[in-house]
Amino acid sequence: MSPRPFWSPLWAGIALGVALFLTFVLTGHGLGASGFFTRFTAEVGQWLAPELTAANRYLGDYVRGEPLQAWITWEVLGAFIGALVGALSGRRFRPQVERGPSSGVGSRLVLALIGGILTGLGARLARGCTSGLGLSGGAALAVGGFVFLICFFAAGFLFSLIVRRYWQ
Amino acid sequence: MIWPLYDSGVASGLLAGFLFGFVLENAGFGSPRKLTGQFRLEDWSVFKVMFTAVIVAALLLWLSKQFGLMGTGSYYVPTPFYVAMAVGGLLIGAGFAIGGYCPGTSVAGLAGGRIDAIVFMVGMLLGTALFAAWFGPLEDLYLATPGPQGQTLMDLTGIPEWLIILVLAAMAWGGFKLGGKLEQKLGGPYQASDLYPADNKQN
Numbered sequence: 001m002s003p004r005p006f007w008s009p010l011w012a013g014i015a016l017g018v019a020l021f022l023t024f025v026l027t028g029h030g031l032g033a034s035g036f037f038t039r040f041t042a043e044v045g046q047w048l049a050p051e052l053t054a055a056n057r058y059l060g061d062y063v064r065g066e067p068l069q070a071w072i073t074w075e076v077l078g079a080f081i082g083a084l085v086g087a088l089s090g091r092r093f094r095p096q097v098e099r100g101p102s103s104g105v106g107s108r109l110v111l112a113l114i115g116g117i118l119t120g121l122g123a124r125l126a127r128g129c130t131s132g133l134g135l136s137g138g139a140a141l142a143v144g145g146f147v148f149l150i151c152f153f154a155a156g157f158l159f160s161l162i163v164r165r166y167w168q
Numbered sequence: 169m170i171w172p173l174y175d176s177g178v179a180s181g182l183l184a185g186f187l188f189g190f191v192l193e194n195a196g197f198g199s200p201r202k203l204t205g206q207f208r209l210e211d212w213s214v215f216k217v218m219f220t221a222v223i224v225a226a227l228l229l230w231l232s233k234q235f236g237l238m239g240t241g242s243y244y245v246p247t248p249f250y251v252a253m254a255v256g257g258l259l260i261g262a263g264f265a266i267g268g269y270c271p272g273t274s275v276a277g278l279a280g281g282r283i284d285a286i287v288f289m290v291g292m293l294l295g296t297a298l299f300a301a302w303f304g305p306l307e308d309l310y311l312a313t314p315g316p317q318g319q320t321l322m323d324l325t326g327i328p329e330w331l332i333i334l335v336l337a338a339m340a341w342g343g344f345k346l347g348g349k350l351e352q353k354l355g356g357p358y359q360a361s362d363l364y365p366a367d368n369k370q371n
Contacts, residue, residue, distance in 0.1 A: 003364035003366070006213075007191075010220060012191055013216055013217040014224050016191045016192075016220070016221035020188075020225040021228040025171045025232075026172065026175050026184060027173070028173075028242065028244060032272075033270075036271075037271055040293060041300070058300040071176040074185065075181040075185035076275055078182035078186040078188070079192070079272065079275045080278070080279050082188060082189030082192075082279075083192055083198060084193075086194045086279075087279055087280040091364075092280060097282070098363075099200075108284055113294075115266035115269070116267050116290060117291040117295040118263035118291075119259070119288075119292055120291060120296040121295040121296075122262075123256065123271060127246065127256070129271040130270040130272060133253065135221060138222040138226075139221070140246070142318070142319065143248045143315060144248030146321065147254050148254070149218075150257070151253075151261060153261060155261030155262045157261075159262040159265035160204060167201060167208070167268075
């Protein structure tokens with residue numbers, strides 16, 4: 001079965017803008033994602049090293065309650081379901097290691113891990129990620145959101161030059 | 169002032185998330201090749217979708233305030249920490265270019281069946297744990313240069329909100345034009361048919 005085409009960027013952008021606005025109406029804040037991974041890290045830490053996690057000055061606050069009992073957990077779960085429905089209905093569900101034509105599975109997974117580590121660090125430092133700070137902060141016309149977005153695109157272009165050959 | 173509803177319940181999260189994930193996937197943002205194409209300038213979808221969404225949501229928020237449906241200061245505006253947010257933005261930009269995802273798009277990537285998205289998520293957990301472990305030495309950077317509480321572009325420039333939105337829309341329009349030109353020149357953007365071979369071949 002051939003895949004259904006993607007939505008045009010303009011319509012996808014309008015749809016995302018409306019969804020983001022509805023989120024503000026519903027909750028008083030925007031969409032996010034990295035907060036869930038912070039809570040998940042606290043949960044895993046509680047499980048692997050409870051004393052160390054409870055004593056940690058950053059993660060300690062999260063494990064005083066149930067770290068995963070939060071709106072952002074339901075939101076990320078909803079995002080997973082929504083994307084799954086999108087992939088299945090668009091005939092775009094493919095179990096795979098997605099990579100550039102000249103890249104091997106091993107190198108792709110190493111780069112995914114390195115990219116994930118940098119992203120995890122960056123999101124905690126910035127107090128949010130592309131959706132929580134860039135998109136939602138941008139929509140709220142927050143200065144912080146635009147500082148983030150400018151640096152995000154600048155570093156993206158720069159580092160893309162280094163890893164170009166893995167994607168093309 | 170009937171909005172926001174301040175509903176932090178399960179249904180509210182699932183609904184907002186569902187719409188978010190459904191749009192991301194349909195835009196093609198589960199695919200790391202398409203996402204990173206933005207930084208090779210051959211696929212401008214990330215810029216176009218993000219900028220359009222920011223402007224549409226900002227416009228709807230502004231209209232809600234004009235019609236008295238929403239009060240000023242009734243919704244969350246992040247307070248800037250200029251240096252931390254700049255460095256964090258640089259790190260996430262680098263992570264995106266190298267790893268192919270950001271936190272939200274990795275969820276869309278995994279939902280589409282991608283193993284590499286799981287590895288990226290494991291990396292994010294490690295990165296978060298590293299941040300927590302290094303919080304002592306990082307704390308100064310984390311708390312440095314705070315700006316005014318909930319500072320907006322209107323606070324910074326003194327320009328009214330409607331005009332800020334108009335300027336952003338003009339910039340977006342320029343980006344759409346420039347992006348479209350470069351996409352034509354460089355053979356982009358990635359179509360679904362480029363990324364999903366019909367024979368469902370296992371990699």
